[in-house]
Amino acid sequence: MISLLSLIAAATIVFLIGSICIVIAPVKIKAGIALSLVFIYGCGSSLLAYHALTGAPLEMVIADTTLFGDIPLRIDALSAFFILIINFTLFTGGLYGANYMRTYREQKANLSFHWILFIIFHLSMLAVCVIQNGLAFLVAWEIMSLSSMLLVIFEHYKPETLRAGVNYLIQMHVSVVLLTLGVIGLFTHTGSFDFAAAGQLNPAAVLPIFACFFVGFALKAGLNIGILPLNTWLPQAHPAAPAHISGMMSGVMIKLGIYGILRMILLFPLTENQNYLRIGWALLGVAAASGIYGIMLAIIQHNLKKLLAYSSIENIGIIGMGIGLGLIGLGMDNVMLASAGFLSALLHTLNHALFKSLLFYTAGTVYHATHSLKMESLGGLFKKIPQTASLFLLGALAICGFPPFNGFISEFLLYSGLYQGILHASPVASVLLMLAILSLVLIGGLALLGFTKAFGVVFLGKERQPLSSDNTGETFGNLLPLYVIGVFILSIGLFPSAFVRLLSQPVALFVPQFSFTAFTSGSTLLGTLQHVSWSVTGLIAMSGGVLLIRHFITSPRLQSVSPTWGCGYVGDAAKMQYTANSFVRMYRKLAESVLLVQRTKVEIKEVFPQKIMHYETHIGDILETNLIDQPLVWTKRLFASFHFLQNGKIQNYILYGIVFMLTVALLTWLKLL
Amino acid sequence: MTSLILILVVTLFFHGLVFRTKSLLSGRQGPGLLQPIKDIWRQLRKGAVFSDTSTIIFRIAPGIYFASVLTAVLCVPFGGIPGLISFPGDFVFFAYALALGKFFMIVAAMDTGSSFEGMGASREAHFSMLAEPAFFTIMGSLALFTGQLSFRDIFASLHFSSSFSIAMGLLAAMILLILAMIENSRMPVDDPRTHLELTMVHEVMILDNSGFDLGLILFTTNLKFALFGALAANLFINTFPLFISIPLFLAVEAIFAIAIGTVESFVARFRMGRNPQFIFTITSYALVVFLFVLFITGRSS
Numbered sequence: 001m002i003s004l005l006s007l008i009a010a011a012t013i014v015f016l017i018g019s020i021c022i023v024i025a026p027v028k029i030k031a032g033i034a035l036s037l038v039f040i041y042g043c044g045s046s047l048l049a050y051h052a053l054t055g056a057p058l059e060m061v062i063a064d065t066t067l068f069g070d071i072p073l074r075i076d077a078l079s080a081f082f083i084l085i086i087n088f089t090l091f092t093g094g095l096y097g098a099n100y101m102r103t104y105r106e107q108k109a110n111l112s113f114h115w116i117l118f119i120i121f122h123l124s125m126l127a128v129c130v131i132q133n134g135l136a137f138l139v140a141w142e143i144m145s146l147s148s149m150l151l152v153i154f155e156h157y158k159p160e161t162l163r164a165g166v167n168y169l170i171q172m173h174v175s176v177v178l179l180t181l182g183v184i185g186l187f188t189h190t191g192s193f194d195f196a197a198a199g200q201l202n203p204a205a206v207l208p209i210f211a212c213f214f215v216g217f218a219l220k221a222g223l224n225i226g227i228l229p230l231n232t233w234l235p236q237a238h239p240a241a242p243a244h245i246s247g248m249m250s251g252v253m254i255k256l257g258i259y260g261i262l263r264m265i266l267l268f269p270l271t272e273n274q275n276y277l278r279i280g281w282a283l284l285g286v287a288a289a290s291g292i293y294g295i296m297l298a299i300i301q302h303n304l305k306k307l308l309a310y311s312s313i314e315n316i317g318i319i320g321m322g323i324g325l326g327l328i329g330l331g332m333d334n335v336m337l338a339s340a341g342f343l344s345a346l347l348h349t350l351n352h353a354l355f356k357s358l359l360f361y362t363a364g365t366v367y368h369a370t371h372s373l374k375m376e377s378l379g380g381l382f383k384k385i386p387q388t389a390s391l392f393l394l395g396a397l398a399i400c401g402f403p404p405f406n407g408f409i410s411e412f413l414l415y416s417g418l419y420q421g422i423l424h425a426s427p428v429a430s431v432l433l434m435l436a437i438l439s440l441v442l443i444g445g446l447a448l449l450g451f452t453k454a455f456g457v458v459f460l461g462k463e464r465q466p467l468s469s470d471n472t473g474e475t476f477g478n479l480l481p482l483y484v485i486g487v488f489i490l491s492i493g494l495f496p497s498a499f500v501r502l503l504s505q506p507v508a509l510f511v512p513q514f515s516f517t518a519f520t521s522g523s524t525l526l527g528t529l530q531h532v533s534w535s536v537t538g539l540i541a542m543s544g545g546v547l548l549i550r551h552f553i554t555s556p557r558l559q560s561v562s563p564t565w566g567c568g569y570v571g572d573a574a575k576m577q578y579t580a581n582s583f584v585r586m587y588r589k590l591a592e593s594v595l596l597v598q599r600t601k602v603e604i605k606e607v608f609p610q611k612i613m614h615y616e617t618h619i620g621d622i623l624e625t626n627l628i629d630q631p632l633v634w635t636k637r638l639f640a641s642f643h644f645l646q647n648g649k650i651q652n653y654i655l656y657g658i659v660f661m662l663t664v665a666l667l668t669w670l671k672l673l
Numbered sequence: 674m675t676s677l678i679l680i681l682v683v684t685l686f687f688h689g690l691v692f693r694t695k696s697l698l699s700g701r702q703g704p705g706l707l708q709p710i711k712d713i714w715r716q717l718r719k720g721a722v723f724s725d726t727s728t729i730i731f732r733i734a735p736g737i738y739f740a741s742v743l744t745a746v747l748c749v750p751f752g753g754i755p756g757l758i759s760f761p762g763d764f765v766f767f768a769y770a771l772a773l774g775k776f777f778m779i780v781a782a783m784d785t786g787s788s789f790e791g792m793g794a795s796r797e798a799h800f801s802m803l804a805e806p807a808f809f810t811i812m813g814s815l816a817l818f819t820g821q822l823s824f825r826d827i828f829a830s831l832h833f834s835s836s837f838s839i840a841m842g843l844l845a846a847m848i849l850l851i852l853a854m855i856e857n858s859r860m861p862v863d864d865p866r867t868h869l870e871l872t873m874v875h876e877v878m879i880l881d882n883s884g885f886d887l888g889l890i891l892f893t894t895n896l897k898f899a900l901f902g903a904l905a906a907n908l909f910i911n912t913f914p915l916f917i918s919i920p921l922f923l924a925v926e927a928i929f930a931i932a933i934g935t936v937e938s939f940v941a942r943f944r945m946g947r948n949p950q951f952i953f954t955i956t957s958y959a960l961v962v963f964l965f966v967l968f969i970t971g972r973s974s
Contacts, residue, residue, distance in 0.1 A: 379786075380726070380786070382728045382730065382784075383728060386728075393730075393780075397773070397776065400772075400776065401769060402769055402772060402773040402776065403766060403769055403770060403773065408766075408769055411765075411769075412762060412765055412766070412769075415762060415765045416761065416762040416765070416822070419762065419813060419816055419822055420822070422813055422816065422817055423816065423817060423820055423822070427967050430817065430967060431963075431964070431967065434810065434813055434960075434963055437809055437810075437813060438806045438809065438810065438956070441805050441806045441809045442802075442805075442806060444769075444772070444805065445801065445802030445803070445805045445806075446802060448772060448775070448776060448779075448798055448801070448802060449798045449799060449802050451776075452776060452779045452780055452783070452794065452798050453798075455780055455783075456779065456780045456782075456783030456784070456791075456794065457783065460728065460730060460780060460783045460784040460786070461726060461783055461784065461785070461786030461791075462726055462786040527760075528760045528761055528762065531758070531759070531760035531763075532760065532766065534758075535744070535747075535748075535758045535760075535763075535766055538744060538747070538757075538758065539740065539741065539744045539770060539773075542740040542743055542744055543736060543737045543740035543741075545740075546736040546737075546739050546740045546743075546889075547733055547736040547737075550735075550736050550885060550886075550889070553717070553885055554720075554721065554884065554885045557719070557720040557721065557884065557885070558720030558721075559720055559721050559722075559723065559884075560720070560721075560722050560723070561722070561723050561724070561725050562722055562723075562724070562725065563724065563725055563726075564724040564725070564726050564727075564785045564786055564787045564881055565724070565785075565787065565789075565880050565881055566787065566788070567789065567870065573726070573786060573787075574786070576787075576788040577786040577787060577788055577791060578783070578787075578788060578790070578791020578792060578794070578795065579791075582791070582792075582795070583783075583791060583794070583795045583798075584795070585795070586795060586796065586799045586945075586946075586949070587799055587802075589946070590949055
């Protein structure tokens with residue numbers, strides 16, 4: 001197809017010219033050039049995606065390329081949905097990042113590199129959504145992983161940043177290995193690299209190949225798969241990366257793992273052998289466990305961005321539960337379950353992209369204002385950066401799933417689906433679904449604990465350490481992209497039916513019988529969402545009304561300001577206030593048996609203590625420690641026992657060579673080789 | 674609307690009844706039934722002192738707390754008469770609306786930068802996290818029992834035909850009672866009459882609130898009590914005609930209040946560290962109810 005090829009050629013030329021411009025342009029406009037390129041690509045792809053989302057899927061083939069053969073490019077409603085999320089998040093993230101990176105304006109070369117990578121990152125993610133040739137897909141996937149890794153290590157002169165980057169690189173390649181295995185499996189069984197060929201797989205081969213893809217994508221998404229806890233790059237890479245990169249990685253890049261899982265569900269013939277049910281239950285269980293584990297670790301983190309990163313694992317868990325429920329619905333031939341599951345999964349994907357990027361960006365502003373992300377040294381920031389604090393509060397409320405924000409809508413859909421399932425499933429399945437509900441409730445409750453801690457400790461109370469400068473860099477202009485995200489968060493919460501309507505095409509790919517009219521007994525899905533919409537509006541109106549009445553009643557009264565009541569104590573109140581660690585102490589005590597909490601404590605023994613009491617807790621990931629770190633130690637020890645072989649004596653090395661040659665000769669003589 | 678009006682009426686007397694029960698059981702006359710409401714009325718007309726550490730969060734939180742509980746009240750039906758908010762899955766909205774108010778109260782307590790209030794906030798967040806699963810399980814059991822997914826449909830089609838189902842209803846009411854005591858920080862979990870901040874939960878969170886805000890918070894606490902009482906009452910009022918159901922509703926609320934008063938008179942507060950275990954037991958009770966329902970509905974695949 002000529003037009004397609006010329007389109008790709010044009011995109012490449014634009015990219016090359018743009019990159020050169022970024023390199024030679026003065027520091028001030030580097031970000032602007034990158035952003036305009038992202039804008040151009042974003043507009044183009046969004047246009048195609050919008051057509052696909054409203055019911056006109058696109059398929060184009062780049063025929064007969066030398067390396068890959070035919071490369072089919074398909075944009076169906078599912079790809080389109082993810083493309084729109086990518087474009088939105090990258091654009092808002094880029095706008096925010098342009099301001100964020102101003103602090104680093106001295107590092108010219110580094111900045112050029114950063115912004116060029118930013119464009120590559122955008123393009124590779126778009127490519128991942130579109131390319132359906134296994135080999136070419138892997139290349140795009142790899143470019144995405146590498147560019148994001150290089151974006152993470154922007155501050156590569158810091159050793160811990162570099163370590164986080166390398167950790168990310170290694171863990172990502174386990175996922176790539178599995179995906180490669182999947183592609184190879186697909187090729188050997190069907191003789192084609194086209195993903196669509198998966199439809200012709202013979203039933204016996206379906207499950208193993210599917211499993212390769214599934215686990216590979218799940219690792220990218222950050223799902224904690226019990227024995228393979230390879231999502232530990234998340235909490236390490238996010239604090240190391242610049243805020244807008246963390247926001248985009250958590251917001252959209254890990255979602256491409258979810259995209260991959262959904263894509264494979266569409267492509268593989270899973271109807272036989274109760275495969276839907278098997279995979280669905282497995283996914284529901286893994287996702288619920290991963291969600292709980294993620295938020296359990298999030299709560300006790302001392303670093304704000306680390307907390308957010310762990311909470312991403314939790315949210316991916318919620319999305320996974322939605323997909324699992326959808327698959328169970330497909331397996332049970334229950335349209336209601338299936339549509340509720342996939343709908344909530346897709347909506348939560350969008351929601352999480354919105355509020356998690358918002359939270360990461362606000363964390364970035366906190367970092368700029370204070371040069372710290374350690375919660376124990378932050379505090380009282382609401383007075384210094386009120387806009388950022390309010391935006392963080394908005395994100396926190398949304399991520400906890402409170403009405404009237406978007407998180408509530410997707411979690412509500414998931415709850416409705418799970419409860420529907422209880423009414424219609426077999427007794428055993430009912431019990432399992434009840435446990436899934438309990439996990440979701442527990443996740444919600446833990447999120448409340450985690451985010452009240454994050455918001456309360458960082459933004460409220462008294463400053464724990466004085467601010468380094470008064471210039472916090474908080475202006476309305478800088479925060480504009482955050483406000484845009486905030487508006488979306490609120491409008492999805494207030495008018496869910498409008499957004500859910502947009503999702504009808506992607507959901508219909510999974511559930512062909514999907515329609516809004518046949519959802520719940522006695523009431524339609526849209527009707528229910530309309531009710532939800534009224535109810536949340538009522539909640540807002542009521543809050544507004546009460547606050548207005550309060551204002552009228554209290555404003556004429558005497559109001560005075562005095563220090564916080566301290567039970568007679570008038571000393572340093574900042575040191576007396578509750579810390580992040582003490583806020584979750586009771587929880588930590590309870591969870592200690594599951595989590596790895598190391599404590600170092602210097603007890604005071606004398607009557608007149610000479611030294612300062614010292615207390616420190618370190619939070620480890622028990623799965624990472626036992627399943628990754630410990631085996632690594634053993635492997636190292638095993639290989640260390642062969643260390644005597646490498647002793648630096650030339651004659652020994654020659655001896656090894658002779659022994660090797662003799663062995664080969666002997667084996668050949670014995671006809672063993 | 675019926676339920677809203679009735680709950681608001683009950684709110685006026687609820688705490689009074691609890692106090693009167695406690696007084697009578699300890700051999701005192703006790704204050705009048707309306708005394709707690711009179712106290713709140715006095716608070717509402719007072720001026721206020723604000724902490725210099727606090728921000729706007731501290732000032733808006735009581736209002737949002739009240740609004741969230743009021744929204745939850747709107748979800749509650751009256752037997753067959755639906756609440757103003759009624760749709761399949763409305764009990765999820767109910768729980769999340771309540772939690773929204775709780776979120777604001779918790780961060781408002783953190784807002785004062787006090788050493789005490791953070792403690793209360795931590796406990797509140799922690800206990801509510803543990804209590805929430807019980808509510809969702811009990812609603813799941815009722816949904817399974819009736820095959821319905823909204824408060825109104827569940828309560829309207831709830832009928833106790835066998836002794837099994839009556840036992841289930843009583844068990845459910847008991848779990849709601851214990852939940853109400855945890856949610857409102859009453860006796861076995863928290864002692865609202867204690868004078869030591871270190872042993873408080875809810876009271877210590879609102880140490881710095883005064884005047885209108887304090888009155889609003891106290892009123893909301895009453896409202897929340899009546900709210901849980903109304904849920905318990907709904908288990909029994911069914912679709913009876915109003916001249917039976919209204920007295921029945923008031924009777925159940927009264928029993929609810931008296932039960933709380935009685936428990937508080939005879940039970941001492943748990944050690945703070947024991948509370949999580951106690952609260953989590955409720956969830957297991959609720960799970961027992963769920964399995965029980967699974968058994969009596971006799972569904973097989």
